[in-house]
Each structure stands twice: as structure tokens, then as C-alpha cells.
Amino acid sequence: MKKILTILLSCSALSLHAQIQNDDVYELTEMYRANLRNEIFIPDVDGYKALKCDFHTHTIFSDGKVWPNIRVTEAWQDGLDAVAITDHIEYRPNKEILKGDLNESYKIAKKAGDAMGFMVIKGVEITRSKPLGHINALFINDAMPMDVEDPLVAIDEALKQGAFIMWNHPGWPDDKSTFYPVHEELIKAGKIHGLEVFNHIEYYPVTFDWAKKHNLAFMSNSDIHDPIHVTYGIANDIRPMTIVLAHERSVESIKEALFAKRSIAYFNGELAGKSEHLKGLLKASVKVHLINEKHAQITNISDIPFKLTIGDNLYTIPARKSIMLPIPNQDGFTVQNCHIGHGQKLTVYASDFGF
Numbered sequence: 001m002k003k004i005l006t007i008l009l010s011c012s013a014l015s016l017h018a019q020i021q022n023d024d025v026y027e028l029t030e031m032y033r034a035n036l037r038n039e040i041f042i043p044d045v046d047g048y049k050a051l052k053c054d055f056h057t058h059t060i061f062s063d064g065k066v067w068p069n070i071r072v073t074e075a076w077q078d079g080l081d082a083v084a085i086t087d088h089i090e091y092r093p094n095k096e097i098l099k100g101d102l103n104e105s106y107k108i109a110k111k112a113g114d115a116m117g118f119m120v121i122k123g124v125e126i127t128r129s130k131p132l133g134h135i136n137a138l139f140i141n142d143a144m145p146m147d148v149e150d151p152l153v154a155i156d157e158a159l160k161q162g163a164f165i166m167w168n169h170p171g172w173p174d175d176k177s178t179f180y181p182v183h184e185e186l187i188k189a190g191k192i193h194g195l196e197v198f199n200h201i202e203y204y205p206v207t208f209d210w211a212k213k214h215n216l217a218f219m220s221n222s223d224i225h226d227p228i229h230v231t232y233g234i235a236n237d238i239r240p241m242t243i244v245l246a247h248e249r250s251v252e253s254i255k256e257a258l259f260a261k262r263s264i265a266y267f268n269g270e271l272a273g274k275s276e277h278l279k280g281l282l283k284a285s286v287k288v289h290l291i292n293e294k295h296a297q298i299t300n301i302s303d304i305p306f307k308l309t310i311g312d313n314l315y316t317i318p319a320r321k322s323i324m325l326p327i328p329n330q331d332g333f334t335v336q337n338c339h340i341g342h343g344q345k346l347t348v349y350a351s352d353f354g355f
């Protein structure tokens with residue numbers, strides 16, 4: 001009996017460090033990190049959930065370098081709420097060695113997403129040279145009808161399926177952000193709904209004005225081709241994302257929010273969007289506690305840092321920290337990392353915070 005007890009004790013002591021599979025193999029399960037996620041806290045904004053999404057990714061089914069399920073794991077690990085798989089329709093260098101049609105990459109990603117409780121959105125990238133450029137059709141049912149000669153017909157096919165249409169990277173590949181007549185016509189006809197003001201590692205300041213003028217959703221996406229950390233490094237804290245202000249955590253709700261243009265582009269600590277959304281995000285994130293007539297303690301409860309100027313002084317309110325600041329006069333303060341137009345920043349007043 002004593003001997004059995006000793007064996008049991010030694011087994012339980014060992015199991016603190018390793019799961020014993022058999023006498024020959026000790027598996028160190030704590031070394032498995034695929035199940036670790038970086039949480040990004042953004043509070044609800046005006047009653048909406050702030051969902052973190054990437055609406056532009058590629059897999060090996062077009063010119064990406066990874067299998068579709070890896071896109072889902074990456075997005076989950078990086079703290080996102082949803083990812084869209086948007087392989088090129090027209091550019092599929094691996095198609096000779098892969099089975100399946102234009103819907104295959106989504107099918108594989110969706111299966112992985114369902115297993116993890118993670119939202120996967122079905123999309124495609126309709127790929128042409130400028131002037132039209134590249135267009136993502138999101139929330140589609142079937143990609144096959146979009147495999148046609150005329151890209152305007154492809155857009156119409158996507159629209160028939162209720163797709164949300166995003167104009168991708170307007171400043172790529174010629175380093176010129178040009179608003180062509182074809183975009184004017186499509187927007188006028190209600191056939192473009194969102195604008196990718198940030199893509200991969202670049203943004204297009206003039207597009208902030210276009211999104212505002214034409215009431216398009218502000219969007220920021222990775223357009224990732226390599227494994228995500230090959231591009232953004234191992235710290236996984238700078239991945240660009242579109243913050244969607246949704247009624248609830250569901251694909252349908254994300255779609256509704258995008259068509260209602262409730263979104264904010266977030267990249268490298270910068271935010272771009274409509275002033276009401278940015279102001280809502282700031283007010284939800286920043287809590288003000290008056291110390292006396294001249295000073296207030298500002299606490300940022302979110303994981304988004306804010307940079308603001310009061311008079312000539314620049315202050316940073318880091319994520320999840322407090323700072324003591326002078327109360328601004330009637331001129332208010334400018335939030336330097338909140339872009340509401342080309343060269344235009346959000347201005348907020350003390351009265352917005354109720355003092």
C-alpha cells in the first residue's frame with residue numbers, strides 16, 4: 001500500500017511539469033502556444049460593440065503563402081473578432097496543384113473558424129489594373145459568378161448576392177491616389193460602400209476626404225500574403241484593423257454596421273473615421289476625474305493610446321494608464337491620432353466630457 005501511494009505521489013508531482021504519454025515520451029503541453037490570444041480591449045461605443053476585423057487577406061488559393069485555416073488562427077491569436085478571406089479571382093498561381101473552385105479557401109477557413117468560435121467572412125478580390133484597380137466583394141455566397149471578363153459585371157454579380165463592395169488600396173501600385181470617373185460612377189450608383197484608407201503598411205491621406213464626402217465606410221486591413229508575423233513581426237500588436245461598431249457579435253451584424261458606415265480605420269496607433277465615431281470612441285475610452293479647477297486626471301481604459309495637444313503641448317494618454325492634465329480652455333484640445341479628413345484632426349471640448 002505504501003509503495004502504491006509513493007508511485008501515485010511521484011506521478012502527480014511529475015504531472016505538474018509534463019503530461020506523461022507513456023514511459024518513453026513526456027509531452028510538454030505548456031509549450032503549445034497556438035491556443036494563446038492577445039486580447040485588445042476596446043469599450044462599447046454609444047451602445048455598439050467595437051469589433052476588430054480584417055477584411056482583406058490572401059491564402060495559397062491565390063497568391064498568399066499560407067493554408068486558409070492559418071489565417072483564422074492568426075486572426076484569433078492577434079485578438080481580432082472576424083477575418084475575411086478575399087483571394088484574387090483572376091490571379092491563382094497555384095491552381096494547377098490545388099483542388100476546389102473559387103469558394104474552396106473560404107470553406108476551409110470557415111471550418112476552422114467554426115471549430116474555434118471565430119467569425120469568418122466570405123469574400124473575393126476582383127483584380128484589375130487602374131483606373132478601376134482592385135475591389136473586394138464581402139459577404140458573398142458564391143464566388144463563381146464573379147469570374148467574368150468585365151469587372152463591372154463581376155461587381156453586379158456580387159451585388160446580386162447582397163455584397164458589400166470595398167475599393168482597395170487606392171494609392172497602389174503607382175503611389176498615386178486618383179479618384180477616376182469609374183469610381184465616381186460606381187459610388188453614384190451605390191455600388192461602392194467602403195474605402196480602404198489603410199492597406200498593408202501604407203495609407204492614403206486624401207482618401208479620408210473621399211470617405212467623408214461620399215459617405216463610405218473607413219477601412220483598414222492587412223492584405224496579408226505572408227504568414228502574418230513575417231510581415232508585422234512577433235510582437236503582434238500592430239496589425240491593422242477595421243473597428244466595426246456593431247449591434248452584436250455576428251457576421252450579419254458586422255454587415256449591417258458596414259452598410260450603415262459605422263467603422264473606424266485603426267493602424268499603427270492612428271485612427272481615421274467620421275468625427276462622431278471617433279468622438280464616441282474617445283469618450284468611451286477616456287474617463288475624466290476633476291482634481292481642482294485647473295487639473296483633471298484622465299484615465300484611458302482602452303488598449304488604444306490617444307495623443308492630444310492642449311495649446312502648444314503634446315500629451316500621450318497611453319493604453320490603460322492615467323495622466324494628470326491641465327483642463328483645456330474654450331479652444332478645446334486636438335486629438336492628433338484621430339483623423340477626420342486630409343490634414344484634419346478631431347477637436348474635442350471640455351464640455352464633451354461634462355465639465
Ligand SMILES: [Zn+2]
Binds near residue numbers: 168169
Ligand atoms: Zn489588391
Ligand SMILES: [Zn+2]
Binds near residue numbers: 056058
Ligand atoms: Zn489583396
